[in-house]
Amino acid sequence: MSRVDDLLAAARARLHRLQADEVPAALERGAILVDIRPAAQRAAEGEFPRALLIERNVLEWRCDPTSDARLPEAVDDDVEWVVLCQQGYTSSLAAAALQDLGLHRATDVVGGYEALAALGLATPAR
Numbered sequence: 001m002s003r004v005d006d007l008l009a010a011a012r013a014r015l016h017r018l019q020a021d022e023v024p025a026a027l028e029r030g031a032i033l034v035d036i037r038p039a040a041q042r043a044a045e046g047e048f049p050r051a052l053l054i055e056r057n058v059l060e061w062r063c064d065p066t067s068d069a070r071l072p073e074a075v076d077d078d079v080e081w082v083v084l085c086q087q088g089y090t091s092s093l094a095a096a097a098l099q100d101l102g103l104h105r106a107t108d109v110v111g112g113y114e115a116l117a118a119l120g121l122a123t124p125a126r
Helices: 003-014 020-028 039-045 056-063 090-100 112-118
Strands: 032-035 081-084
Touching (some): 020 032, 056 090, 081 090
């Protein structure tokens, strides 16, 4: 196994990952779904209508409640951040990084955007 595979496995071991069909209930309880895919990928593949768009390179700064660059949603360490990427790989690493910041409820979606789209929960690109 490669080092990055080891890193991914370690990250996922710390997460309570959500299945795509669990995302609507998470949103209803107040979780914030964060789409970290680049704009070009969202344009090509489609979007999840209720997702907050934060590209990966600024995620930690926007979600950290102690950061001057935080978003209004980053009120404290108890926010449930659900990170979304295309297939659920980068999102696992990103959610683990949020946990490293003390955001203990951060997690991601198994299968990513593709899993949401397969269930008809996403808006395909036109």
